[in-house]
Amino acid sequence: MLRAGDLVGFPTETVYGLGADALNPAALRQIYAVKGRPPDNPLILHLASPEQLDLVAREVGAIADILIHRFWPGPLTLVLAKSPAVPALATGGLDTVAVRMPDHRVALALIRAAHTPLAAPSANRSGRPSPTTARHVFDDLQGCIPLILDAGPTAIGVESTVLDVTASPPVLLRPGGIPREVLEATIGPIQLPQDSATRRRSPGTRYRHYSPRAGLRLLDPEQPHTLRSELATALQHGQRVGCLLHRLELSDVPPDVLVTRIPECLAAYAHALFSALRAFDAAAVDLILVEGVPEKGLGAAIMDRLRRAAAPVDRQL
Ligand code: TXA
Ligand code: MG
Numbered sequence: 620m621l622r623a624g625d626l627v628g629f630p631t632e633t634v635y636g637l638g639a640d641a642l643n644p645a646a647l648r649q650i651y652a653v654k655g656r657p658p659d660n661p662l663i664l665h666l667a668s669p670e671q672l673d674l675v676a677r678e679v680g681a682i683a684d685i686l687i688h689r690f691w692p693g694p695l696t697l698v699l700a701k702s703p704a705v706p707a708l709a710t711g712g713l714d715t716v717a718v719r720m721p722d723h724r725v726a727l728a729l730i731r732a733a734h735t736p737l738a739a740p741s742a743n744r745s746g747r748p749s750p751t752t753a754r755h756v757f758d759d760l761q762g763c764i765p766l767i768l769d770a771g772p773t774a775i776g777v778e779s780t781v782l783d784v785t786a787s788p789p790v791l792l793r794p795g796g797i798p799r800e801v802l803e804a805t806i807g808p809i810q811l812p813q814d815s816a817t818r819r820r821s822p823g824t825r826y827r828h829y830s831p832r833a834g835l836r837l838l839d840p841e842q843p844h845t846l847r848s849e850l851a852t853a854l855q856h857g858q859r860v861g862c863l864l865h866r867l868e869l870s871d872v873p874p875d876v877l878v879t880r881i882p883e884c885l886a887a888y889a890h891a892l893f894s895a896l897r898a899f900d901a902a903a904v905d906l907i908l909v910e911g912v913p914e915k916g917l918g919a920a921i922m923d924r925l926r927r928a929a930a931p932v933d934r935q936l
Pocket of ligand 1: 631633634635636637660661662663694696698710713715716717721739740741742777778779780781792793
């Protein structure tokens with residue numbers, strides 16, 4: 620199917636991807652159509668081995684070499700100088716290309732069988748929470764793609780870290796499965812994307828994203844009373860409320876309030892996050908109150924996704 624230009628949903632260690640032959644412009648066009656993805660938001664190319672880098676990148680460089688050696692296969696996407704062989708559609712017209720080697724045997728077997736790198740965004744409809752099970756992919760894309768490979772829930776639950784190594788020092792374009800601190804322990808300081816120039820470099824970071832249909836409000840774990848007051852206000856307005864809690868306690872849960880508790884560990888939070896948001900949507904809640912986490916380690920990726928999910932509709936971030 621991939622060689623014929625069709626799209627295939629497949630598991631990775633982070634989230635499910637929507638794969639297409641990265642070197643086939645017609646297949647790439649279908650990704651944007653099926654997801655409803657803005658055409659200036661470039662894709663990540665997935666490789667079965669570092670040897671395939673020659674097919675897609677013009678230059679790798681010393682820092683990237685170190686990172687590849689240490690973190691591939693794994694949830695680290697590197698932005699590199701693009702090879703002319705990669706269609707402009709895969710990179711949103713940029714002269715760089717994003718690549719990673721997923722740490723999942725089904726993903727690697729699929730790329731090998733396709734004999735081509737696979738361009739694969741997360742397999743959700745644009746703007747929705749990323750899929751961490753094959754069922755999530757089916758819920759968003761049924762009828763639009765011919766095949767989904769089901770290998771159970773993904774291990775990590777948030778997407779890969781995206782690092783631009785064409786800049787010096789490298790720029791963290793998206794926090795993800797490998798924490799910034801872990802990368803810095805290997806290659807030294809990394810720049811944070813604080814300015815609009817970085818946003819232009821990584822168009823995907825501009826949009827509201829990962830959003831459930833219900834409204835989402837982030838709670839500061841240091842302000843435990845806000846859970847009670849937000850809840851009281853919502854219930855006064857007759858809203859159904861879902862709470863995603865980590866450490867905050869809620870006694871005497873009123874009827875019409877759903878509570879999902881995540882064990883006190885960031886890896887468990889990342890693993891459960893998107894699935895919990897989708898479950899609240901399935902239960903038709905109007906408002907989701909979500910407890911935030913400290914922005915250390917995986918906490919940075921979790922808070923990035925929660926902030927985008929909580930952004931007002933149509934607001935460009
Ligand atoms: O974990 C993941 O990375 C998942 C799985 C399926 O591998 N994929 C994923 O893809 O999250 P997607 O399309 O949802 O996110 C791609 C991100 C976007 O933020 C995009 O802007 C950025 O990578 N990106 C892609 N190419 C880029 C480039 N050339 N320069 C800067 N940012 C780029
Ligand atoms: Mg995505």
